[in-house]
Amino acid sequence: MGIATTTAVSLVGLDGHMVQVQAHLSATVPGFTVVGLPDAALSESRDRVRAAVTSTGLTWPVRKITVNLSPAGLRKRGSGYDLAVAVSVLAGAGEIPAGQVDRVVHIGELGLDGRVHPVRGVLPAVAAAVEAGFERVVVAAADAEEARLVPGASVVGVASLAEAVVLHGGDDKLVRGVEPVRKEPAGTSRRSAGDLSDVVGQSDARRALEIAAAGGHHLFLVGPPGAGKTMLASRLPGILPDLTDTEAVEVTAVHSVAGSFDPAGGLIRRPPYEDPHHTATAAAVIGGGSGIPRPGAVTRAHRGVLFLDEAAEFRPSVLETLRQPLERGELTVHRSGGSVRYPARFQMVLAANPCPCGQAIGKGLRCTCTPMMRRRYLGRLSGPLLDRVDLQVDVLPVDPAERAAGPGESTAVVAQRVLAARQAARDRLWGTGWTTNAEIPGAWLRERVEPGGKIDQIVTTALSSGLLSLRGVDRVLRVAWTLADLHGKSSPGPDEVNEAVALRGGPRA
Template sequence: MALGRTRAVGLVGLSGHVVEVEAHLASALPAFVLVGLPDASLAEARDRVRAAVGSTGLTWPNRRITVNLSPAALPKAGPAFDLAVAVSVLAASEAFEPDRAARVVHLGELGLDGRLRPVRGVLPAVAAAVAAGLRDVVVPEADAAEAALVPGARVVGCRTLAHVAHRYGAAVLLPDVPVAPPVRAAGGHRRPPGDLADVLGQAEARGAVEVAAAGGHHLLLVGPPGAGKTMLASRLPGLLPDLDEAEAVEVTAVHSVAGTFDPEGGLLRRPPYEDPHHTATPASIIGGGSGQPRPGAASRAHRGVLFLDEAPEFPTAVLQTLRQPLEHGEVVVHRAAGAARYPARFQLVLAANPCPCGRAIGTGLACSCRSLERRRYFGKISGPLLDRVDVQVEVPAVRRAELVGAAESTATVAARVALARAAQAARWAGTPWRVNGEVPGRVLRERLGPDADLLDLVDQGVDRGTLTLRGADRVLRLAWTVADLAGRAAPTRDDVGRAVALRTRGQGT
């Protein structure tokens, strides 16, 4: 009897679990059995590993091989276990000293020629290994830079299975082969944000975007085509401050699992920006897919901006799936084998025409839509979803008179946003919240001054039914953010009045 052991990491969502990979060689008819709840892609590792070992020049054991992935109750998915399976088999066959690989984590996909191919989710996998006390990690050379981002990890990047076996003392020739390039999923390119100075006119809408950036508020822009809604939304990420260390690691881990992370630039320090097309499916927005669920656009936008242009054109099912992450800041994708959790605390920005023809607001042109068409078109954005959007403003067509004078740049506005964020960081230090957009209304009310009539406008709106109780809390959050931008310690009546206008598309209560 011969037994070889090594370690790997299985990912469920962003949670990594250390997996012990055991290979047992028995004197029986030759066979290769893989147990421990492998999925289809992992079950195929039997053929990949056998071909890779043969291509490396090592002898494949002509015995019954049983490979166990423990804990057996944890579902395992993907080709990242290939290298660990191969190393455990070679250790059991005494191609090298078995104990040398027992406490080393191996991650990587094997090609039939023995080359190591990069895999998704290396960053969270290595982080889980280090947290479990396993600091020595072997990964494909293309993934070494990403794995090295984890503090405390001792990373070795290898090009082929032969290089890994040689590292443990196996007598094998080292082939001179190129590094297997990573395959990036769509969305990995970091586009430079435009400057807010490019948006001429639209003083009210620019102010709404500034408030949204300062307090982490969700935003709805309603206006005719060509008014600048898309330009305003795409410049919102440039107003947001850099991610701190914990946020950068969290965001980078999501993009690593999604396959959109390029490690050459280091951790993702800037808030991400996702703008899916209106033909997107619920799985592409929320996450899912066959086998191991993958993060969707909502999770890839974590700590950044999720922009839905032409929001009424999105399927109703897509828009409704956003309600849970807007409330809880995470996405839970349920499958028969369990649930995968991905963080999804993003700023939602919706842009919409007021009606199918787009002329109902500030164009000077007669709207050709019937009233029923208008209600049906905008009604695709459900009331419960709209009620969760803090800032709702109209963006009318720009007139020539508004084009006179220079507009403020992104840098100028971002400086004010940074000061407002600093005030919020000091106010909410020691609490679970970071910005006003996350704080419950009860807590915000407790911090108001002694003016009992401060919230008269809000109370009147609730009494008339133009504001829900959730909407009243949203107004209060906005009032605190307006006060922070003005440098005040608490909101005034004017701040509350502006917050009501921002909430109700300037129509009052």
């Protein structure tokens, strides 16, 4: 009888759980059983492991083999356990010296030829292993570069099961030249977003874009076709500052699980940008899939920008799913196979025409839509959703004078002001756990408003007139703090609050 144990990692969302892979071999009727709540892909590992072992040149043990995945109450999914299962079985059969693999984490899928294939989510899995006290990690050769991004991990990449056996003291005659499995290119290459100086005119919209970047606020742009809404939105990531070390690890882990991370460039340091098409389903936007859901666009946009072009064309059911992540900065998705929690602290930018024909601007003399058509069109964006958007501005057609004035400020110039404002907010919020004005809770904001003062009178008047809701008051105060940071002030005054109220009422005013 032989018993051997090694370790694997189970990912539930971005949270990694250590799993003991225990192999028990007994001299009874031959068989191979995997227990411990495996899914279909993991149950099929029996055939992959057996074929990989024989292809490696080893003799498959003719015994009753039981592999237990502990804790047994945690459901395990995916093919990333294959390497750990194979190593534990071979250790139990004596092909690997006993005790060599107890404190080693193995992550990888096996092919029938014995080669080790890469899997998704290696970075958060290795990070969880290091946090749990495991330093040695064996992964597929194609995943080694990504795994080494985790500080404190001693990573070895293996191209085949034979290399893993030799690594742990097995027969070195097994190793032969094997072409490592290559990792599929992550995502698609995105063309350069361009410079903010490409935008002609639109001083008000550019101002709103800068404020949004400085405070992490959501933005709604309404205007006719060709006014520059999409161009403005695509320039937003360029004026955002680089991610901090903590944020870079968060974002990289998300994209590792989503399968859209290229480890060749190291940790993701620039804010991500997601722009799903208006025909996207709710599962594509917030996450979905059978069993445990995969990250959607809102999670891939974590610490970056989620741009919804032609927002009024999105299904209302899709737009309403955004309310939870907009309010909480995270997303909980429930499916039949379980529930997962993903981070989703992003900046949302909505862009829409004012009506189906897009000409209901100013007096709307060129508009061919009926009043009912206009009302229904923007009515798809519900009041509760828009109440969570801090900045709502009209993007009017560029007049000849603006066009003749030439290009405006470049991305680099605006980015410097945004960086200075963000740093002012970080210094003020040091030790609170918040990093941008958009994250500040309402209680903190209201404590700093003098009862009966000018600022209190402004927001009370707006609240009494119905221009603002209670949530809207908090959001106006957040924008006012951002304006103060941009103006170099220690706190907002009546001018900043009035401007914040004006910026919030644009398209609806």
